[in-house]
Amino acid sequence: MTTQTDLLLVEHSAASIPEEPQLGSLPASEAPSLTYSDSSDEPEVEDPPQPVPRRRRASTRLIAQSPLDVQRITGETTTQLIKRCCGGGCCLGLGPKRDGVESEPIELPDNDAYRSLLLKIDQIPITLTGVCELPEQTVFLQPMRRPSTVPSPTGASPLPNPDSTSSLLGQVESKLHSLTLEDLDTRIQPPSFVQPHPPHHVFAARIVNSRELTRPGAEKRTFHFDLDVTNYPDGEGTDFKVGGAIGVMAPNEASMVEEVLDLLLVPRFLRDKPVLLRTTKGRWPTVWGDDMARELVTTRRDLLTWCSDIQSYPPTKQLLRVLGEHATDENERKILLYLCSAEGQGVFCDFRTGPHVSLVQLLHAFPSAKPPLDMLLSVLQPLMPRFYSLSNDPHESYLNRDGKQHRLIEIAVTVHETADWRTGKRQGVGSGFLQRQALRFLEAKERGEKDPELYVPMFKGLMQNPLAKQFKSDGPMLLIGAGVGIAPFRGFVQRRLKTANCANKVWVLQGIRDSHVDELYSGEWGAHEGEVKRVVESRRQGRYVQEEVRAQADLVWYVINAVDGRVFVCGSSKGMGEGVENALVEVAMRKGNLQREEAEEFWRLKKEAGQYIAETW
Template identity: 25%
Template sequence: MVISRNFQGLFESLNETVVLSLPKLKENAIKINFTGSHEYKTVYKQEPLLPFAASEVFNAPIHRWRRLTALDENCKAAYEITFDVKGSNLDFRPGDTIGIIPQNSQSDVDNLLEHLNINDLADINYTISTDAGKKGVKVPPHIPVESTLRHILTYCVDLRGVLKKLFLLSLSMHTKDASEKRILEYFSSKEGSIAYTTHILNERICLLDILSIFTSCKPPIGLILEYLPRLLPRPYSIANSDHENSFIKVCFSVMDIGNNRKGVTTGWLEDIIIKHDNCDLEERMKNMNISNVETKIPIYIRKNINGFCLPESLDTPIILIGPGTGVSPFIGFLEERRNIQKKNPETKFGYAWLFFGCRNPKYDFIYEEELNNFLSNGVLNELTTSFSRCGNTESGYVQEAIKQNSEKLAKLILKGAHVYVCGDIKKMAPSVREAITECIATYGDEVNEPEEFIANMIKEKKYLLDIWN
């Protein structure tokens, strides 16, 4: 066996005499029977519900797209896609999100089928059953009881899903090479907990990686379907107003998740728009109309549980904090204010202050032109920018800019301003909350407990979050 260099040191350090404490493993109970029919159909015992659905699914064609960031190897690709939703039931307002129902790449599916030597079964209808002699055994609800393997592997299971220890142990039972088997058992064991976290979880190792590294591992397809999680829809903030109700815009960065892979949904969308673009690289930065593309993207409106929307009273001040693609819902907010302004020029709006951050204004200041237009027509009163890769700026991150404007921000918040934060849940959102709490602590003389004050704002939906992991 040739062990991947990622695991070479781990293998050499393993003592073969050590007895591993392994979890109890249940025997695979899913049975797949191929009918021999090529007549395609998909039947669920009970079709799984869409998370937070507020509408039916609509298969939306892509009307237009544009690249928002520069074509530079040091700059993450970000795009805006406009979906044509004419004739749909997708009613929305600024601040809402859509769910995009993704699919796994054809190459990933083909590689898995080839590794398991089941290419010839991929498009044959099957029926699924469970061992009648085993109690409590059920077919996972996201697995159709009738379909084809290609359909399931493309649309139903997350090939990039987290590998739990029981799954790794089950895979080890179908691994012929003794060294490979030993490493998989070690990851599954109590003794290998740190190695599991370091080498599997932190490195985002998925089933596809395991099968490419441990080449003698060839599990039955039933075992894979039993353990792989559901391929869930991905939420994206709507980046436009609903005044026309004919188009929905979203923007996204193409995620690099390591191991030479892009995000399931963002990589899929990028492949679609570039596949149908015959222009050179420079032309890709311009607006592209691809309404003739046959591919349609299944989308639906998600319930706005957090109430992430403009205040009912238009004269309420708003503080918008959205670095990177986190600015997208605020483009919808500001478009809405502009549309109201056009219809009723005498409308009095509350003060609108936007904090935006990116790496370098030359490369990834997305929506710069739109934001400047909002400033010029008074829809946006103040724009504060932060650039983390420019040494000549006052602040590198939005939380630093917030602290630099503490007094003015505190006064606005104490006058009833609503605060909106959109972006990363791990670093940005907590840092912003800490910065705003510090503002209140320093300049909110009448506030005795700043942290409690912010907590109450959240309860009263005056401090609103649209955050993701």
């Protein structure tokens, strides 16, 4: 059914939409090509006077999407928050202090970790209200015991039936077998119960090659990996796709795990000893398993290494409440309970939105707080996989070695860093792990090792990159990206340039800072790289990829209006993503003679039709 919006778009843009080139009727050279242009030659498009609503950046962490999220973070229901809030901003320190509230000075912990928290506390009310309740313990660690399912013989009892005794012994052996550690090297991959999506299990892919794509002077380091997936388990029903993604189950850094165990005073002889883990509900320690009670055998080190995130999330009131409950120093206890109270709500809000805080930092800041490990595991966030786009055509990448053909997939990873109270900079869980693996590989090669045995625990999973879902074997494509967002486009171009007459059907606009230090995959796109790719340098040229989108307006308009034409955008939403989206709207306004609202609707409809695909973060 044709809508009024559709008719409006056709009316305004029909005269300016380029005709679809018929195969065999037009020479390839008549398709629009990348043109050279200066920013001074670009006509300026003035925005209409009405303000445009600002979209939430995808890079902003959305911490609360439901009342349950609010209660998990603050320890109070939304009803309790509404009843307590007077609307005067007093809880945020914006209004006068309430009369009748008696406070006392507090001696603050004297250590660098506490000072780095930047808590604005000088006095604490003597009586605290609305302190969140101690969270329910859902995780229990118990010593291993031999199950006693065979009844002990007594003098008055008749001799047992040999058949029934054999059956009982079989049950005992089966139970004992299930209550033992599995034969799996958890130094290179997580325990098998860490399962993304049944029947998908985590596979330890060996690193065949690794190299740094950026050069000294680059603002961020980016590494490339060739991973051997020859022996990836069959039977999952999915395969690697061009432009697709893999999930990486990155562990917490070993030294950080060791430090947490040290701070909690967990004896060293217990850290790798088998322990019975019992949970009462939830998905943990799996990734996306069923919500159910579990009983399995593991170790304390494996749980902290593979199952709980100890550095990515801001502290919740539940975590602070657990620390406060087990703090033996009275002043530390008062501070932690204050952060969990109604009176400390403003300080708590500033605390969560301030400098990033890890579990190690909290344990150093409040050294007397040493909760049991199983109670701490009950309130920590689960360690989730990180997803990385494939940067090659996985159907065409093979390596002949040892007389065998090995199938390879390739990924590129940019290292994400945040401020750290002790070391200055701390890497993210996923990118930090992959950087350590890359550096270990390169160091081993320098020492003369031929085939270093280093692995990346990964899985295909069911969460495919949206870029792969819309990839078509024919039709023109315009690929727009910046930074590591350009990586999945490399596989698209490799696939396209192997097909005859496709050099005029794929174009790449790549935004970088400086081609001397951070142009990724230069010279690795295929024989026609110079014809299909345009590099825009912000630091050397003072131009951004969104400016090149405006300069290539004819090409953009041709691709998006061609049969099976597609425009792909990939990269950070901060700056690049929003800038490119605005540039595309301006192209539609200029080439389609549309008003801004009509141009935005045009791209929205193209997105619904699968012709405009944006994957930003």
